Amino acid sequence: MLKLKGATVRFGGRAVLDEVGLDVAEHEIVCVLGPSGSGKSTLLRAVAGLQHLDDGRIFLDGRDLDGVPAHKRGVGLMFQDHQLFPQRDVAGNVAFGLRMHGESKQRQALRVEELLTLVGLPGAQGRAVASLSGGEQQRVALARALAPRPRLLMLDEPLGQLDRSLRERLVVELRELFAELGTTVLAVTHDQGEAFALADRVVVMRDGRIAQTGTPLEVWQRLADAFVARFLGFENVTGATVSGEAADTPWGKLPVPSDTTQGEVTLLVRPAGVRLVPAGEGLRCTVAARTFRGTHVAVRLQPEGAPRLEAACALRDAPETGDEVGVAFDAAEIVVLAGVAGL
Amino acid sequence: MDLARTEVAPPARPRSPHRGSVARLGLMAVPVAFFGVFFAYPVVAITVRGLKVDGVWRFGRIGDVLAQPDIRHVLWFTTWQALASTALTLLIALPGAYVFARFEFRGKQILRAVVTVPFVLPTVVVGTAFLALLGRGGLLDELWGVRLDTTVWAILLAHVFFNYAVVVRTVGGLWAQLDPRQEEAARMLGASRFTAWRTVTLPALGPAVAAAALMVFLFTFTSFGVVQILGGPTFSTLEVEIYRQTSEIFDLSTAAVLTLVQFAAVGAILAVHARTVRRRETALRLVDAGATARRPRGAGQWALLAGVLGSIAVLLVLPLAVLVERSLDAPGFGYYKALTRNEGSLFLVPPIEAVGNSLRYAFAATAIALLIGGLAAAALTRRDAGRLGRLVRGFDALLMLPLGVSAVTVGFGFLIALDEPPLDLRSTWILVPLAQALVGVPFVVRTMLPVLRAVDGRLREAAAVLGASPWRVWREVDLPMVRRALLIAAGFAFAVSLGEFGATVFIARPDNPTLPVAVARLLGRAGELNYGQAMALSTILMLVCAVSLLVLERLRTGLRSDRTGEF
Incomplete structure (x- = not known):
């Protein structure tokens, strides 16, 4: 029309x-x-x-x-x-x-x-x-x-x-x-x-x-x-190199689905794919901030020497600001994007 | 957003002509034709007559005339007294504009009209009133033995008297509609009361202040009657000199040279003005004028109000009071009664008939000025970029020229240029309103343009998207919003034509004199009766103006209550 x-x-x-x-x-x-x-x-x-x-x-x-x-x-x-x-x-x-x-x-x-x-x-x-x-x-x-x-x-x-x-x-x-x-x-x-x-x-x-x-x-x-x-509010976007079922990122080696494009790509880790695990396991992070979002809590995590990560977790599981936590990643919530990272 | 867009070159696509531009050029055609026939043609005709002797151009005259020391002195005096008058007027009238815009006090409506009355008085009368106030045997002389008529102060004060209303109306009109919350926002950001005013209100007022200052400068630069009376042999402006050369010495070529000089000077002033004012009329947040005024608070504001009222009393009311007092100086309203008689050879009709003439001419002149000025303002509202934009701005400046060109020249030009077919208007009554409308149009444009430009462009777009053609948009969106400005403009045009003297004195027929012409004729005659009659007729003119202005004020307040035409 x-x-x-x-x-x-x-x-x-x-x-x-x-x-x-x-x-x-x-x-x-x-x-x-x-x-x-x-x-x-x-x-x-x-x-x-x-x-x-x-x-x-x-x-x-x-x-x-x-x-x-x-x-x-x-x-x-x-x-x-x-x-x-x-x-x-x-x-x-x-x-x-x-x-x-x-x-x-x-x-x-x-x-x-x-x-x-x-x-x-x-x-x-x-x-x-x-x-x-x-x-x-x-x-x-x-x-x-x-x-x-x-x-x-x-x-x-x-x-x-x-x-x-x-x-x-x-x-x-x-x-x-x-x-x-x-x-x-x-x-x-x-x-x-x-x-x-x-x-x-x-x-x-x-x-x-x-x-x-x-x-x-x-x-x-x-x-x-x-x-x-990024415009839709996703923070965890990074450049990565995929080989096989693992991607090399600033946050370490991340699991990706098996059919993922190989080579240089841009990855998105949805907040739900960032799982909090006890300190000492996975990627070591400090809780920089937490925001109550009604149904969940958005937690901003600061890994050492890497960009911040955003995680979504239930209210009762949310750590306090300043806590040390570990982070594990969920392959199902990791998506390969077109275009160049950092934009 | 609007400003950003004006920077952009108009898309040049041959397939789709720029409809808006075509329409705008159409709107401009009528005012352009009007100014061409009734302004440019007569002025050019008389200038040519002065400079072309026996079919040969005498440009050498220009150098000769300008080399004369007394002409140089005239030029110098004309310029600096105009600057001084403008500065003094702004200094005294800007507080007045503030008080009228922001304060609510008893008698404000009447006072607004009172302030406007001086503007419409014939210059000759004002000169005489100040002479009576400041001259030999005048009020100050009687009280303290002070005389100012031999100094330039008399001229400056008379110019303030005249132009006070220009500043109060032009600046105060916009000031009253500025949203006070803008200033409050600045204060919340840490600006002091003065800083908030300086950074928020002053820039918003800038175009209006510039417009007012320009008008005052032009009026005082071309001042005629006041300087004629108060200047004596010492002080003479260009306009006075042109009149002297034209009607006393019959030296048309010197008059033509001086006309050209005045024209060039005014052109230069207008060009500078166009540069400074350009792009400063940004979309303002306008609110209901009634909602911004409140009663003064605190000693400072009451003192300001008192100061303004005091200055109005001394500078504006006192000379008028002296005028009225003199008109009543004969027992049993003797001077007034004399007006109804047709005595001697001075007039073909009783002087009192000038009242009817003046009103009739003023109505016609106002209608013409509103039509021409309204079309011009509509054409100038939307400024596009590129060549057309420059053309439009040139047109803008062109409209102001009648204010700067010698009225004496225009009047005399009418006589010699519009006296043969196809334009044989010499014997028709419309000649006088046409000449008067010339001076009225710039007022209409100047008053309406800032308000028109301040109308949010998206309101027009909203109307267009709902199916309104450009003409309907103007009628449905612009007109209701500028109705108030239109009324003010009408008032100005009416007042200007009531008081117009320089051109009318040449073209008004002996049996149809206007009030100022009749007053001047009476003043030109010796004798106490003639002087008294002049005072009486001036008082009548003053009352006519005051009544028309009060009607206008009522009209304006009436509009406010029915909510239409207001923000």
Whole structure:
């Protein structure tokens, strides 16, 4: 439905969007995930027609969007900080797109009512935008973007400014809502939790290029490279030399699955694969820090003369900061990544 | 983000023309045509007439005129008195801008109008009022035997009197909408109250202060009536000299040379200004002006408020009070009654009819200025890079030129250039509003542009994505936000045309004089009755201005309560 071919945007000679190719199918929810500066917002702006492409093409329903101004593209965009019109009330904001499309007053009112009910703010028509809480503003912005029934709805950091619990609740609501409406969605976020919870398909971006794409499960299980691994929060990434079923790493010889590529590779040891054993066995480490993560404790370990390691362990097993422990590795949680280590 | 983007060259792709640019050029076409026909053409016409004698260019005249010691003295005096006046005005009026922006006190609305009244008074009247205050037999002379009319101080103080409102309106208007929390954020980071102001508020105010200072400098550089009255034989500005050469000595070629000099000087000033102000109007965090003002707290703030009120009383109210007092100096409102009679050969109509003329002209001039200035501001709002950006900035500076070009030259140019088909406007009433609108447009642009540029660009994008065409975006997003600035601009344009004198004096028809023209004619005549009538007519003009400004203030406060058009 949406198709990008070699989409390129340069700011002062630097490619912010570098030959990006992307397909979004009808009714699909695609989430672009990347750190700030990776070009994900520019991607949305290019599709919306707010950013001119230096090269490449964008097609919507097979139609080339080149030269079509933003207001004639029929796509919706929900801005990062909502950008509600401060001088209009809630109804005025939601009805804005309908007015632009020449809907009658009566139909506008009906649609506004319908949408406000849909986003959980029934009867909020007359409220001033300034009186809304962050979550309510987000709902109004969503209703406003949905009102003209855009062929494609784009969300720029949709939940970025909200507090965590609200975010977690809204992301579920959004997914249910989009499924119910059959909306095609292209969202961008820097929050992996948000992306994995919302998307049918995740696209990880880095420096204007697509680093990896796949379902949340695929991305999570088969990390494309060291960048994606680190961006998704994995710390234990290192260069290694594999021979047979052992890899030579700064942390010593690690067991790897038997079908592992031989030679110079980049290895990821998932935190679950770092097992704590009594001091004196395995790799000797000092506990540098521990962070309570709700379901488990993340323990940062400092081996002698090697990079730090992160381990996940149950609360009752977690050692104290400063303790001496030993570390053993679990071959099943060791993954070979593409790309170069240290990035 | 916006700033970063302006650095980028526009993507050159022949297949997709830059629609925004085309639209912008379209918007610029109307103001450009207006300035071409009603400004450039008359000014060029009169300059050519002065420099081309019997079909031969006499450029040698330029050197001859500039070599004269008295002309050099005029140039020197014009420059340094303008600098001194600007500095003095900023010094006295910036605290006033702060007080009006941040403090809430009783009578603020009325005081705001009071402060603006001097700006719209005819220069001749202000000169006379200061003469009555500082001159021989004036108030200071009576009280302490102090006379300032032979010193430059009279001129400087009269210039402050005039331009106080420029600073308060331009700077204070923006100041009132700056989010005080920005300063609070700086204070939480360890900045002292003054440091927070200097590092956060001052840079945000920078463009507005620069704009105000530029206006004050231009007004005082081209000052006419005030210097005419208070300067005596000692002090003369370029504009006074141009008037003298044009209408007293009939030396058109010297006048043409001086016009060119003034034009060049103003052009240079505007170029420097364009360089300094460029890119300084960043997106500001604007909030409801009503929410930022509060009652003064502590002795320091009350002292500041008292100081500002005191300076307003002495510098602005006192001269006006003297003016009113003089107008009432005849028993039973004698001077006022005399205005309704058509006596002698001075006027073809009773002087009181000038009130109606002035109002009619001012309404027309305001409408023209808003249309032209509004289109120009809309075209200038979004700055693109590259050649077009430079073109737009050039246009920006061009719009300011009417403020710097001698009004006398413009008026005289209208007479000799617009008197034959296809542009035979000499006998139509629209000539006067057109000339007055020329001076009003820069005010409209200067007032609206900072606010327009401060509107968050993403609001416009949000509207565009929802299906609003560029024109709808302007109407739906920009217009509601600048409605307040638009009203201020309208007030300025209205006031400017009510008080315009230099050009109007040439083109207003004898049977349709405006108030300032009538006042000047009365002042030009000897006799106590004429002087008194001039004072009375000036008082009426002052009241007309005060009433229109109060209506404007009410309109503004009315807007605030219905919440639209406000942040």
